[in-house]
Every structure is written in C-alpha cells, then in structure tokens.
Amino acid sequence: MIFGERIRAGLVGIPSSGKTTIFNLLTKSSAEVAPYPFTTKDKNHGVMIMFDDIVERIAKVMKSSEIKYPALEIVDVAGLVRGAHKGEGLGNEFLSYIRPLDIVIYVLRYLKSVPHIEGADDIKRDFETLRYEIAMKDIEILSRAEEKLKKPAITGNKEAKVKIEIIQKMKKAVDDFFKYGKFSLDLTSEESKVDLKDLEIICSKPWFVILNTDVARDRWSELVSGISVPKVLVCDAQMELEFEESDLLQEGIVPLRHHITDAVLSVANVIVYYTGFEGKELRSWIAQSGISVYEAAGFIHSDIQKGFISADVASAYEYIKYPSDSEAYKNGVFRTVGRDYKLNHRDIVRIKFK
Numbered sequence: 105m106i107f108g109e110r111i112r113a114g115l116v117g118i119p120s121s122g123k124t125t126i127f128n129l130l131t132k133s134s135a136e137v138a139p140y141p142f143t144t145k146d147k148n149h150g151v152m153i154m155f156d157d158i159v160e161r162i163a164k165v166m167k168s169s170e171i172k173y174p175a176l177e178i179v180d181v182a183g184l185v186r187g188a189h190k191g192e193g194l195g196n197e198f199l200s201y202i203r204p205l206d207i208v209i210y211v212l213r214y215l216k217s218v219p220h221i222e223g224a225d226d227i228k229r230d231f232e233t234l235r236y237e238i239a240m241k242d243i244e245i246l247s248r249a250e251e252k253l254k255k256p257a258i259t260g261n262k263e264a265k266v267k268i269e270i271i272q273k274m275k276k277a278v279d280d281f282f283k284y285g286k287f288s289l290d291l292t293s294e295e296s297k298v299d300l301k302d303l304e305i306i307c308s309k310p311w312f313v314i315l316n317t318d319v320a321r322d323r324w325s326e327l328v329s330g331i332s333v334p335k336v337l338v339c340d341a342q343m344e345l346e347f348e349e350s351d352l353l354q355e356g357i358v359p360l361r362h363h364i365t366d367a368v369l370s371v372a373n374v375i376v377y378y379t380g381f382e383g384k385e386l387r388s389w390i391a392q393s394g395i396s397v398y399e400a401a402g403f404i405h406s407d408i409q410k411g412f413i414s415a416d417v418a419s420a421y422e423y424i425k426y427p428s429d430s431e432a433y434k435n436g437v438f439r440t441v442g443r444d445y446k447l448n449h450r451d452i453v454r455i456k457f458k
C-alpha cells in the first residue's frame with residue numbers, strides 16, 4: 105500500500121546510461137557525473153517534487169496560503185554490468201538499496217557521444233542484461249529464504265511449507281520477468297495470507313523504462329520501436345539539465361519530471377487527492393487507488409479517523425470552474441459522503457470529525 109507524501113523509486117541501468125544525470129535533472133542537485141563508468145560507487149538519494157498541472161488552479165480558487173506537494177524519492181545506484189551477480193563490476197550488492205523501494209525505473213541508453221561499456225549501443229541487449237542480473241539477484245534471495253525454511257517444513261511447520269510453495273511460484277515469475285518482461289504471481293487464498301515481507305524482490309515491483317539518448321527527436325520513435333515494454337519515456341537528460349522547465353515548455357518540450365510523475369502514478373496505480381480549507385494550506389497526497397475516505401483520514405491524523413463523521417468531497421476538475429470556494433459550495437460541487445466512499449483521482453476532501 106502506498107500512502108501519503110512520498111513514493112520511492114530506484115534508478116537501475118548499466119554504467120554510463122545517464123542515471124546520475126537523470127537523478128540530477130529530477131532532483132536538481134549536483135551529484136558527481138563523469139564520462140567514465142562507476143562514478144557512483146555508493147548511492148545518491150534525493151527528492152523530486154511531483155508535477156501537478158491543476159494544483160495551482162485549485163490554490164487560486166481556495167486562496168490557499170501555501171501548497172504542499174507529494175515527492176518522488178529517488179535512489180541512484182552504481183551501474184549494473186553483465187556478470188554482476190558473479191561479482192563483475194561492483195557486483196550487485198548495491199541492489200539491496202533498490203529492494204525496499206516502491207518502483208523501479210530501468211534506464212536504457214542510446215548515446216552517440218558517450219562510450220558504451222560493451223563497445224556499441226544496443227538497447228534490447230542492455231535491457232536483457234539488466235533483467236538477467238536483477239533476476240539472478242532475486243533468485244539468490246529467494247533460494248536463501250527457501251533454504252532456511254526447509255528444516256521447519258520437514259519437521260511439520262505448516263507455514264514453512266506454504267511459504268516454500270510461494271517461493272517456487274515466485275521463482276517461476278522471476279524467470280518469466282527475465283524472459284518476457286512480465287512478472288505475475290497467482291497465489292491461492294491461503295498463500296495470500298502469508299506475510300511475504302522478508303521475500304521482497306526487485307522483479308515484482310511496478311516498473312517503467314527511461315530511454316536516455318542524444319540523437320535527434322525525430323528518431324525517438326524509431327529507437328523505442330526496438331523494445332517492447334508497457335511504458336517507456338524517451339529523454340535527452342543532459343540537454344534538459346541545461347534548461348529550466350519553463351524554457352523547455354516554451355520550446356514545446358514536456359519536461360521529464362512531468363512524464364515521470366504520470367508514469368509513476370500509472371504503473372504504481374496511485375491517485376492524487378487534496379485536503380485544505382479556504383485561506384489555509386493546500387496539501388496534495390498520494391494513495392493507492394481504491395483507498396476509502398476513512399483510510400485516508402487515518403493517514404492524515406489518527407484523531408481525524410477516530411472521530412470521523414463524514415466528508416465533503418469535490419472533484420478538483422469541477423471545483424476549479426468556480427471563482428471562489430463559497431461559489432463552488434453554493435453550486436453544489438461538494439457532496440457529503442460516508443466512510444466507505446472510495447476516493448477518486450484528484451478529489452478534494454474535507455473531513456468532518458468529532
């Protein structure tokens with residue numbers, strides 16, 4: 105379940121694919137970037153403010169004193185190379201930084217002006233290398249967990265037995281991710297009750313691809329057609345880094361930060377909702393789609409949940425059609441809902457509580 109003010113993503117790619125450049129672009133910090141592999145030995149950790157094309161218009165109607173945005177926390181780690189699972193490059197231990205995160209962003213490259221560690225650019229091959237190395241790491245983790253469960257399973261521990269069955273299913277799903285880029289796990293109702301926290305792996309996470317390139321825009325669609333993945337964003341991170349977002353927009357270029365926000369919401373199945381009263385702070389939140397207003401209340405404050413009476417809810421798209429908060433109210437944009445109401449993307453929520 106994803107709730108609240110931040111969602112966490114990790115950048116995974118081969119060395120010199122532009123991970124740190126993308127990290128810098130998104131966080132506008134200045135981690136070390138260099139034209140040779142393995143500059144990022146440990147990890148960079150930063151925050152990207154999620155883009156929202158509507159929140160400022162809400163704030164205007166609400167006369168908000170300030171706006172709070174959700175953040176995408178980004179972790180940039182060292183590059184993965186072929187054979188990393190056997191200790192090549194920096195090995196793959198640094199993948200442990202990625203494992204606790206919510207989303208994986210695979211960074212692929214097609215860079216004419218930057219040497220490739222394997223000699224030449226090949227997007228499809230690189231993506232296979234990444235999937236393979238990640239899959240090997242995941243299998244290693246699953247096998248280790250399986251090993252530990254064998255003894256209790258033999259001596260009759262029911263949960264250990266069920267968990268071993270799950271692990272075997274997961275291994276199959278990891279293999280499918282490597283082969284076909286698709287992870288799907290079908291658990292029985294008994295299996296889905298088991299706590300799988302210690303079986304956290306990378307292949308099972310929501311993911312998308314950024315293809316980073318320095319070739320002209322009119323060749324981008326041709327580049328993308330080389331790989332078949334559900335979601336891929338193309339960018340020239342180095343170029344974008346040299347401009348402000350407003351400059352890019354003026355040139356008709358949608359900044360990577362905007363695309364990433366959309367991609368994150370869609371692959372992680374996350375919605376945005378707002379809380380705030382006239383003249384006060386307007387706050388925007390993220391939550392797993394399907395969340396009830398009562399669950400959301402608990403996240404905002406446990407007292408708000410405990411004393412929950414009802415909530416006034418309005419779609420932000422309707423709300424911004426009015427010149428003021430009171431006009432919106434007068435025109436019936438807000439309606440009162442009970443605790444089971446499921447929040448929609450871009451709902452404005454005002455909870456009444458005792």
Ligand SMILES: Nc1nc2c(ncn2[C@@H]2O[C@H](COP(=O)(O)OP(=O)(O)O)[C@@H](O)[C@H]2O)c(=O)[nH]1
Nearest residue numbers: 119120121122123124125138139318340341342
């Ligand atoms: N022209 C161009 N160069 C890039 C781009 N992205 C990265 N680079 C260059 O490629 C080199 C490696 O980038 P870096 O971000 O350190 O890659 P990392 O190893 O994946 O973190 C640096 O010299 C960057 O300036 C890009 O989109 N266009």
Ligand SMILES: [Mg+2]
Nearest residue numbers: 123124143144
């Ligand atoms: Mg780097």
